[in-house]
Structures are given as structure tokens and as C-alpha cells.
Amino acid sequence: MNRFDYARADSIGAAIAAAGTPGGSFLAGGTNLLDLMKIGAATPERLIDISRLPLDRIEDTDGGLRIGAMVRNADIARHPEVLARYPALAEALLSGASAQLRNAATTGGNVMQATRCSYFQDPLSPCNRREPGSGCGALGGRTRNHAVLGWDEGCIAVHPSDMCVALAAYDAVVEITGPEGSRDVPMATFHPLPDAAGAGTPALAEGEIVTHIRLPDPGGMARNARYLKLRERTSFAFALVSAAAALEIRDGVIVSARLALGGVAARPWRCHEAEAMLVGMVPTRGSFTVAAAEALTGATPSGDNAHKIELARRIAVRALDLAAAGTPDRLPALPASAFAGEDNG
Amino acid sequence: MDDMLNTQGHVRLGSSAGQPLTRRDGILKVTGAAPYAADARPEGVLHAVTLAAGIARGRVARLNSAAAEAHPGVVKVYTPANTPALAVSPDEKIHPFVWRMEVLQDDRVRYAGQPIAMVVAETLEAATEAARLLAPDYEAEPHRVTLDDAEPFDTETTAFGRPANMTKGDLATARATSSRHVTTQVDTSAQYHNAMEPHAITAQWVGDRLEIDTPNQAIGLSKQTFSAFLGIAPEQILLRSPFIGGGFGSKAILYGAQLLTILAARDLERPVKLALRRDQVYGPTGHRAPTRQTLRIDMDDMGRITALDHDTITLTSSFDQFLESASNASHSLYAAPVLRTTHHGRRADVGTPGPMRAPGEAPGSAALEIAMDEAARAAGLDPLDFRLLNHADTDPASGMSFSSKALRECYAEAAGRFGWAGRPQEPRQMREGRLLKGWGMGTAQFPCPMFQAAAHATLRADGSAVVETSAADMGQGAWTALAQIAADGLGIDIDKVEFRSGHSDLPDAGVAGGSGHTATAGTALFNAGSDAVRQLADLATQDPASPLFGAGNAGVTARSGRLWRNDDDRSEAYEDILARAGLELIRGEGTGAREGEPTHAMFSHGAVFAEVLVDPDLGQVRVSRLIGAFAAGRIINPALARSQLLGGMIWGIGMALQEEALHDTRSGRFVNNDLAGYHVPVNADAPMVEAITVHEDDPFVNALGIKGVGEIGVTGTVGAIGNAVWHATGVRPGRFPIHPETLI
Numbered sequence A: 001m002n003r004f005d006y007a008r009a010d011s012i013g014a015a016i017a018a019a020g021t022p023g024g025s026f027l028a029g030g031t032n033l034l035d036l037m038k039i040g041a042a043t044p045e046r047l048i049d050i051s052r053l054p055l056d057r058i059e060d061t062d063g064g065l066r067i068g069a070m071v072r073n074a075d076i077a078r079h080p081e082v083l084a085r086y087p088a089l090a091e092a093l094l095s096g097a098s099a100q101l102r103n104a105a106t107t108g109g110n111v112m113q114a115t116r117c118s119y120f121q122d123p124l125s126p127c128n129r130r131e132p133g134s135g136c137g138a139l140g141g142r143t144r145n146h147a148v149l150g151w152d153e154g155c156i157a158v159h160p161s162d163m164c165v166a167l168a169a170y171d172a173v174v175e176i177t178g179p180e181g182s183r184d185v186p187m188a189t190f191h192p193l194p195d196a197a198g199a200g201t202p203a204l205a206e207g208e209i210v211t212h213i214r215l216p217d218p219g220g221m222a223r224n225a226r227y228l229k230l231r232e233r234t235s236f237a238f239a240l241v242s243a244a245a246a247l248e249i250r251d252g253v254i255v256s257a258r259l260a261l262g263g264v265a266a267r268p269w270r271c272h273e274a275e276a277m278l279v280g281m282v283p284t285r286g287s288f289t290v291a292a293a294e295a296l297t298g299a300t301p302s303g304d305n306a307h308k309i310e311l312a313r314r315i316a317v318r319a320l321d322l323a324a325a326g327t328p329d330r331l332p333a334l335p336a337s338a339f340a341g342e343d344n345g
Numbered sequence B: 001m002d003d004m005l006n007t008q009g010h011v012r013l014g015s016s017a018g019q020p021l022t023r024r025d026g027i028l029k030v031t032g033a034a035p036y037a038a039d040a041r042p043e044g045v046l047h048a049v050t051l052a053a054g055i056a057r058g059r060v061a062r063l064n065s066a067a068a069e070a071h072p073g074v075v076k077v078y079t080p081a082n083t084p085a086l087a088v089s090p091d092e093k094i095h096p097f098v099w100r101m102e103v104l105q106d107d108r109v110r111y112a113g114q115p116i117a118m119v120v121a122e123t124l125e126a127a128t129e130a131a132r133l134l135a136p137d138y139e140a141e142p143h144r145v146t147l148d149d150a151e152p153f154d155t156e157t158t159a160f161g162r163p164a165n166m167t168k169g170d171l172a173t174a175r176a177t178s179s180r181h182v183t184t185q186v187d188t189s190a191q192y193h194n195a196m197e198p199h200a201i202t203a204q205w206v207g208d209r210l211e212i213d214t215p216n217q218a219i220g221l222s223k224q225t226f227s228a229f230l231g232i233a234p235e236q237i238l239l240r241s242p243f244i245g246g247g248f249g250s251k252a253i254l255y256g257a258q259l260l261t262i263l264a265a266r267d268l269e270r271p272v273k274l275a276l277r278r279d280q281v282y283g284p285t286g287h288r289a290p291t292r293q294t295l296r297i298d299m300d301d302m303g304r305i306t307a308l309d310h311d312t313i314t315l316t317s318s319f320d321q322f323l324e325s326a327s328n329a330s331h332s333l334y335a336a337p338v339l340r341t342t343h344h345g346r347r348a349d350v351g352t353p354g355p356m357r358a359p360g361e362a363p364g365s366a367a368l369e370i371a372m373d374e375a376a377r378a379a380g381l382d383p384l385d386f387r388l389l390n391h392a393d394t395d396p397a398s399g400m401s402f403s404s405k406a407l408r409e410c411y412a413e414a415a416g417r418f419g420w421a422g423r424p425q426e427p428r429q430m431r432e433g434r435l436l437k438g439w440g441m442g443t444a445q446f447p448c449p450m451f452q453a454a455a456h457a458t459l460r461a462d463g464s465a466v467v468e469t470s471a472a473d474m475g476q477g478a479w480t481a482l483a484q485i486a487a488d489g490l491g492i493d494i495d496k497v498e499f500r501s502g503h504s505d506l507p508d509a510g511v512a513g514g515s516g517h518t519a520t521a522g523t524a525l526f527n528a529g530s531d532a533v534r535q536l537a538d539l540a541t542q543d544p545a546s547p548l549f550g551a552g553n554a555g556v557t558a559r560s561g562r563l564w565r566n567d568d569d570r571s572e573a574y575e576d577i578l579a580r581a582g583l584e585l586i587r588g589e590g591t592g593a594r595e596g597e598p599t600h601a602m603f604s605h606g607a608v609f610a611e612v613l614v615d616p617d618l619g620q621v622r623v624s625r626l627i628g629a630f631a632a633g634r635i636i637n638p639a640l641a642r643s644q645l646l647g648g649m650i651w652g653i654g655m656a657l658q659e660e661a662l663h664d665t666r667s668g669r670f671v672n673n674d675l676a677g678y679h680v681p682v683n684a685d686a687p688m689v690e691a692i693t694v695h696e697d698d699p700f701v702n703a704l705g706i707k708g709v710g711e712i713g714v715t716g717t718v719g720a721i722g723n724a725v726w727h728a729t730g731v732r733p734g735r736f737p738i739h740p741e742t743l744i
């Protein structure tokens, strides 16, 4: 591990000032950054510890919620208002990592977590994301976990967060503050898509910090929302593919639909066309199959991962199915799992 | 029938063996007080970090030693240019259990992950960063890391010097006269042990005596090996390994960085500690090699096997020769009158594979049980009926009788508990809600080797005892099970037994491997206890002042810390006998080993039944129930044995559904050498696992009747899960682990 300086920021202003020069990195829960430092995939010169910033509250805003960047993942997932209004968010969070990690991981850190692309994690491999201009080490390699949507030769990595997929489906907005002031960016377009040259322009400019996530009123979708995640073991694994789905159904007809896919692209993949298609349809498997096919129309394998396209299509159908069936009163013991149980008997 | 009359090995075990005692070291472990090697912090300790090769084949052309040496806190950088030589080349195989090691003897790179330099510094952080600063340049050569492109390498022997090929009977004739056959191909993946505790060593020289703390499964052997390479007498070495955070075979074989650390400690005249990171374990410390197995089963009209042919292609390193002996799993399990097993090696630029929990048996059983299911289907028989029809009453490979074999009872017990009866023959017949449900089974089998062990048992004046043997506790519970046996050997309560273990100044307990540790070290301890008791009895029966005087002919029995006359009910306490004789202690010695050539085939057996649920849309699999019944001779501690069996079965879940180490074929480096990328089962993957033990008396396996439970749980399980997946989906897995996308 390289030698680095450490400073704790007492205020948002101090944090921004400290991060405004090259070589600085925010340290929140540390569950991602410290791992990357240990394997030499991240080599910051300065750590700015933001974990004590007063951003650790979930506030009610007219009909919605505003979640501070320092709120721990576990605390969002167990928040009564989140469970009541945004159950797919709770389910997504609880399907991620392990209980210990969720207790440490922060909202901001989850949004900003690095890709799990193994070539990004291997300092000996070229990687445009880690070292702009060096090339993409993953292209042509082991790409089972890589992107099938929105990728370019510059980078084929996927964003690994479960939380962000649900946030994107709920039209969440990321609040950012920096040296130039504050700005809002929709979660669904916050993470850059790659281009031929690399991973795209970073989501945050130098010195910028994520302060909050804002969730708008879910309206009539509160009780028809689910998150579903396919993984290689029943718990404690990143998504092979995942989907967040929410529906508003009135008189047996879909009046509003949300669908976002995870594990398929460098950002949570919001499927606007598929959503538009669903409006006015009856919530049947047939409708969902048509919509899911639409959601994946642009998909192409970036390597040995063609199967992900079919899996993503299928998980979209299943998530919509589950959403239509209604959110269970209590989240299942195995959140977001195919084996959750409530529809098995 | 002769077998049944033979009582040569009858031993009466007293009140400790057979009890489900909790672990004697349990509190130490859960409170963190149990010392592990990396916990050692001798005064002035330095930290070593190795640099792992980033290419798979070639040579190191340049290392930036100057940059590393200039890094604050760095004490020394070892490269091939300045590493002290060993007394014997590390490329020498001084005995079959020594792998060729990398001790910076030259600039060759033989696999990615190989240590090519080592930095020693005042702090771990400084050593880590300096190792990075070494920024090597390589002259790379073309490499190969997979079965598909590796170079053929046929040898006479597989793992541990076993013959690579064997044929019994006339295969051509058997095939020509058989009425049906099935051919099955199954691939298994490369796997890493991933013990919770990564490898570590702390070495210090105290004068000319070397003290090392390192987790080790073969303390006596390792001391000998270290002494040979270092050119010092074995007595100059103290190896401590009181607790091992999981070994699974990976800590039975020495690796080069251990020797490097010892050399550095000698060179720098300070203690040096090396604790591998998880990713550094991948490559130099052994693994289970991938296999490609092809089985052909020929049958008659009734479904009786007429010939069994099992071929394994497997990968080994370019410089050593351990071959995973998977085909041997077919030697002794089913009644095949004609049998052929073959192994073909392939050389690749990977670290040398080594023993990993049920080496050979695990992948071999996985493929054999899949093939057996296909054969059952071809014969139109239920998988269990087919296996019963082909039950081997004598060992097909050797022709010998089994020393004991309660396999039929295992089938019955596990099948009953599972509810196997009424299973539909066809696949895709059962559902649970929208999930597909399938049932599959497999037979478990594991041999019962014994090694060489010695032990001391000393009775003390207060009636307590200390027993000593350098056993290895890897979490399996040796501290408890062995103490139970020792207490019975001495005829005293286990709470009066002080158990000293885990360092090399004690009598050698042999290797903790092959599921033979309890049998071997336990026999030595029991014999040592008996020896002490015999001496005590001699004292008492010859002493006119003892109530036991003159009992010599009828004999005495040791029980509850007293000797009892066999001819009346008089007895005397150990303390009193010793006190009258004016003795502080009496020391017994014992050994454990199998004497002479085996007269029987000796195996543990079991039957494993699996239920899986498969999501029909997504292909995700979950093992919803796993029930195994095992016959493993005398069970010394039912609680510990159950944990071992459950652990083995869960290991089988991992092998069937998750575990797979992957290389990038272009760079030769691993892409998933951490626990986030290399998946082992978690709790949610094993919701219901049950292990039953079936009573089995074995008068031949050893005097105590102990077989072994450490590895057998893996066998049978992988195939059972694969077969259940077929039953759920109709898809026959051709490869483990089974990926979701292959099932949709």
C-alpha cells in the first residue's frame, strides 16, 4: 500500500476544499476503497475522512425522502418509511453484500463504489478506468460478468451496486456539492457510459461530493415494487443480472411502470421504452415478456457473456411479475432471491 | 464368516470415547485467545512480503531493487542475486511429500503468482509498498494455463506415487458381450482450499536453534524437511502449530516462502514474519487441479455392470508431477468384474497442484456418480436400486473382503429419512410453487489409511496425566477427540488429562491428512496410556501392601483412575499406587501404525441424497435438502464427527455449484483470487444439511476400530447434487460448478 496522508473533514466545505487538489480521495465506510488500496488498484495520496460529516439522516420531504450520504446501507434498508414507500430499495440493499458490510457501507460510498471488473482490480492489467488511456484489459478476456448494454470498446465494465438500480427505478436524484456550487443529477444518468476511448467523464468533478439522495413520491407504486437478483450463491454475491420493477395498476391496467436492470451496464439501466410500452397494458406475463424484449433490444455481448442478455430479459419479466403480484407485507428472509419463498408454495 | 470370528483387534474403550464432548479448545477459539501463527509477535519482529510474478512463464529480466531499498523502513530486498543458498536445492524432491519450491534459486518464472522477490521491512505496510516498487520487467515466453492447450505428460504414477493406470479383466470381451453401455464426460474445475487462515510463518533463531510458528498439518515430517533444506539437525528446529485455521491439505506441503522467511531471519538476525494475503495463496500453496473425466459403463440385460472404464485428464505444473487421481474413485465402489482406470497428465504454467480435501476421490466421485445415474437410466432402474444391484460385496480392485461395510444400512437410513421412495423416474416431474424440484443421490466412499505416530502418556502422583503427541488441530477437533481416546487408554476421567500437542518437540503424531489422523495418533495415545497402566499394574500386583497384590494372573482393569482386580471387587487408586512406590510419575510410550500388509479392503462408506430447487427462468440452483448417512467405524465424538461430515457435504455444495478458480488465458493470472470472486457456500446455500452416522464395528481397520470422517462427506455429495439438478431440469451437467445459464 502506498503512503498517504489522512485528514478528517469537519464540514462539507472543508471536505470539498481538501479534495479540490489531485490525489485526494474521500473515505466513507471504507469497505470498497481500503480493499482497492490494499491490492494497489487505488493509490490515493490523501484520504479525506468524511464519515463524521453531519449527513447521516433520512428526512421526510413532501411525499418523498432525502437520504444523507453518510447513512449506512443497513439503516436505509430498515427505515420504516423506506419499507413502506420504497420496498424495492430496501430489498435491493438487503440483497447486497453481508450484514457486516451493510452496517459499514454508506449511501455515498455505495453510489461511488468501483466496478468489480477483475482487470480493474489487477494493477498489472491495462484499464482505462483505473489508468485512462492504457486500454481495456477485459476486452477479449474473462468477461462473463461484463456489460451487454451501453458499453464501448473503451470499457465494458458494469456498475455493481444493487441500491443504485432500485434508486434509478424510483427516479432518485443525486445531490452534489463542489467548489463550483451544487447540482442535481438523476441517478439513472449519474454514472457515465463509456466511449471508444475509455470509461467516460467521471461522474464527479474534482472536489465534488455526494451529499444526499432524493427520492420523489412513489405515488401509486408503493405496494407494487420488487427487486430480483440472480447470483451464483444464495446470498453474499454480486448480481449476475438484476432488476427493479415498480408498477401502478388501476382497474387491472398498468398506468405507470418502472424498470431498471443491474449487472448489465456501467450504470443502472433504466428502460424507458419498455416502461412506456407497459402503460395501458394488462399486467400479464405476456405484456411483461414484450416489454422485457424491448428493454434488451440494444443489447450485445461484450465477450463470452451472450447468456446475460437472455438472463436479463428473463429477470425483467420475473421482476415485473413479482411487482404485479404485490409487495409482500414483510420482506422475505432471502431478499431479492429466486428462493425468497413467498411465491414458491 | 471367518471375518466375524476374528477378534484380534478387540479393544474396550471406556467412558470418554463415544461422548459428544464440546471442544476443549472452544472457549480459546471463540474468545480469540487461541494463538495462530500470524499472532506471534516476537520482540523486534520484521515483516516480509513476497512479490508475485505477473507472467506465467519466462524470466525476470530486471527488478528495481534500488527503489524498494530506498523506501523508508525497508531492511532488505531478497532477489535471486542475494538470497542465501539452501543446503539442498529446492528443486530437489528429497521425498515424495516435498514439492519443488521457489526459493529465489533462479530468475525463472514458472507460473503467475510465483514469488520472485521478497522484501523485509520494519512494518507490513512498508514491505508491501516496497514490493510494489520492485516493478519487475520480464522476458515472457508463451504459456498455457488450461486443459485445452496444455502439453501432454504421461507418468507411471499419480498423486502420492499411486499407479496411474490399472486394468483388471478383459475389457474388449466384456464390451463385446454387454448389452448396453453409457459414456459420460464430466469436467471439474480448479479449486483453492481457501482456508479461513491464509498461510503464515514467523521464524526466529535463538542461538543456533530455529523456532518457527506456522500452521502445519505434518509437524514431524515438516521438521525433517526444513532441517534437510537448511542443513541443520532436526533437533535444532522447534516448529509450533498449536492451531490451524483450516488446512484441507494445503498446509501439509511446504512452500518456498516459508524457507525464504527462515533464511531472512537467519541472515538479518531478527525474527521475521510472513503472512500471505489471500491472493498470494493462489499459486504457490497447492490447489485441486481441473479434470476432464470420461467414463464408460457397460451392463448386461439386468443392469448389472460388466465393465467400468474411467479415464482422467488432469493438469499439473510444468516442473512437478502431482496428478489428481480421480479415476481411482472407481476402484472399489461398485461391483465391476472388469475394470480399467487411467490417468493422463497435462503440463501447464501453473503452480503445482496438491492434496485438497478428498484429493482424487472428490472429482472422481463427482463424475462416477453422474455416470452411474446415466447408467441407471439406461437400465431403466431407480438410481438407488441400480446402485444396490451393483453393490460390491468384495473389493473389485483387490479382490479382498471389506474390513466392514455398512453401506446398505447407509442407503436405507438416508433414503428413509429423505423420503426417496416414490421418486418419479422422469425429470421435471416435481415442483415447489413455480420452482423445479429434483432429487438425486450418490454413494460416498473414502479409504482408511494409517500413518506413523508416537505418543507419551504420563501418569502423575495426583492421579492426573499429561499426554503428548504433535497432533494438528485444523478445526476438526483433534484436541478433544484425541484427548478422549487418551483418557480411555489411561482409564481416567478426561478432565484429568492435560493434552499437549502441536509442536515438534513432542512425539510425532504423523500427518493430519487422509482422514487418518484420529486413527493414527489416537492409536499411539491409546497405546501410550495402556503402557503406563501396565507399568502401574506391575507395581501394584507385585506389592504385598497393595490390595491388588497377586492379581497378576487374573489381571486388573483400569477404570476411573483406579485399578480393579478382575478376580474380586478390590481396587486401588493410581495416586496410592504411585505414592507407595515413591514415584512422582510413570511414563508410557506408544505408537500407532498399521502393521503388515493389509488383509482387507478398508473404506468408510456413505449415501447422500440431495434435493434441489431450480428457478426455471433464471437457472439458479439451491440445495434445499441434503441428507447423508455414513458408516465410518467407531465414532469417537459424535458432535465433532457430525461437524466434519456436514462440513464435507457443504464443501460438496461448493464444488457442485460455486467453486472455480479462473485464469485469464492471455496473461496466465487469476481473475478471481479473492473471496468476493471465488465463491464458497454461505449459510443460505445450506439451509438443511443432515449427517447421520450408522453403527459399524470394524475389527480390522485398527485396534480402536476408527475409520475417518474428514473427507468422505465431499464424496457422493457433488454427484448427488448434479443428479438432482438433472432430475429437476432434464439437463445433465457436463461440468462442475453448474452455472445458471446452462440450465435455461
Ligand SMILES: Cc1cc2nc3c(=O)[nH]c(=O)nc-3n(C[C@H](O)[C@H](O)[C@H](O)COP(=O)(O)OP(=O)(O)OC[C@H]3O[C@@H](n4cnc5c(N)ncnc54)[C@H](O)[C@@H]3O)c2cc1C
Pocket (backbone or CB within 6 Å): A025, A026, A027, A028, A029, A030, A031, A032, A033, A034, A035, A050, A069, A095, A096, A097, A098, A101, A104, A105, A106, A107, A108, A109, A110, A111, A112, A113, A114, A160, A161, A162, A163, A204, A208, A209, A210, A211, A236, A237, A238, A239, B676
Ligand atoms: C465482499 C463484498 C461484497 C459486496 N457485495 C455487494 C453486493 O452484493 N451489492 C452491492 O451493491 N454492493 C456490494 N458490495 C459493495 C458495497 O456496497 C460497497 O463497498 C459500499 O457500498 C461502499 O461504501 P463505503 O461507505 O464503504 O465506501 P468507501 O469504500 O469509503 O468509498 C467508496 C468510494 O466512494 C467514494 N465516496 C464515498 N463517499 C462519497 C461521497 N459522499 N461523495 C463522493 N464520493 C464518495 C470514495 O472516495 C471511494 O472512491 C460488496 C462489498 C464487498 C467488500
Ligand code: SF4
Pocket (backbone or CB within 6 Å): A115, A117, A118, A119, A120, A126, A127, A128, A129, A130, A135, A136, A137, A138, A139, A154, A155, A156, A157, A199
Ligand atoms: S472493462 Fe473497464 S474497468 Fe474493466 S479493464 Fe476494461 S476499462 Fe478497466
